[in-house]
Amino acid sequence: NAGVTQTPKFRILKIGQSMTLQCTQDMNHNYMYWYRQDPGMGLKLIYYSVGAGITDKGEVPNGYNVSRSTTEDFPLRLELAAPSQTSVYFCASSYSWDREDGYTFGSGTRLTVV
Amino acid sequence: AQSVTQLDSHVSVSEGTPVLLRCNYSSSYSPSLFWYVQHPNKGLQLLLKYTSAATLVKGINGFEAEFKKSETSFHLTKPSAHMSDAAEYFCVGGAGNKLTFGGGTRVLVKP
Numbered sequence: 001n002a003g004v005t006q007t008p009k010f011r012i013l014k015i016g017q018s019m020t021l022q023c024t025q026d027m028n029h030n031y032m033y034w035y036r037q038d039p040g041m042g043l044k045l046i047y048y049s050v051g052a053g054i055t056d057k058g059e060v061p062n063g064y065n066v067s068r069s070t071t072e073d074f075p076l077r078l079e080l081a082a083p084s085q086t087s088v089y090f091c092a093s094s095y096s097w098d099r100e101d102g103y104t105f106g107s108g109t110r111l112t113v114v
Numbered sequence: 115a116q117s118v119t120q121l122d123s124h125v126s127v128s129e130g131t132p133v134l135l136r137c138n139y140s141s142s143y144s145p146s147l148f149w150y151v152q153h154p155n156k157g158l159q160l161l162l163k164y165t166s167a168a169t170l171v172k173g174i175n176g177f178e179a180e181f182k183k184s185e186t187s188f189h190l191t192k193p194s195a196h197m198s199d200a201a202e203y204f205c206v207g208g209a210g211n212k213l214t215f216g217g218g219t220r221v222l223v224k225p
């Protein structure tokens with residue numbers, strides 16, 4: 001049981017480049033989330049999904065896009081990378097938001113935009 | 115709207131001494147509250163969750179937290195710190211499919 005798998009673990013992008021951060025979960029969770037973590041700021045929600053075909057914006061969605069074509073996959077797309085998007089990105093999933101087992105987080109993608 | 119405030123950005127303790135991490139929340143209704151731990155270069159791991167069944171919640175690795183509605187607090191404690199407890203800890207509030215994270219408390223454990 002792999003849980004939540006994120007790829008890549010590290011990436012350096014040049015300003016204006018695009019990339020997709022991959023996230024896959026094998027727990028048949030309905031809910032999936034993308035967060036970014038900046039130093040001393042906790043985690044901010046970028047986008048979330050409550051099921052295949054359904055996505056919604058979080059607190060900081062600008063500059064990002066998502067899709068949810070399957071229950072397992074929830075990729076995050078950066079179209080025109082900017083230095084402000086330098087951060088650590090975490091994907092998470094849950095059966096529901098309120099269960100006692102909480103959320104399962106991936107190990108993160110560290111992105112640097114130069 | 116919900117907010118979560120961790121009162122200390124850094125806490126330093128000696129091994130074997132108690133640990134206290136403070137968290138206050140604000141919410142217009144009864145929240146779900148969690149504590150997560152993040153070890154260096156790792157993802158977040160759930161320590162415990164307040165379920166409203168009991169105000170004192172026991173978690174993994176000897177941690178526990180007490181929900182005090184009158185003080186809007188959900189402080190995390192451990193009687194005796196271990197070197198492996200060195201990590202960053204997040205107090206998290208949950209409402210409506212979304213989590214709100216506190217700013218985190220980094221714990222340093224001295225031998």
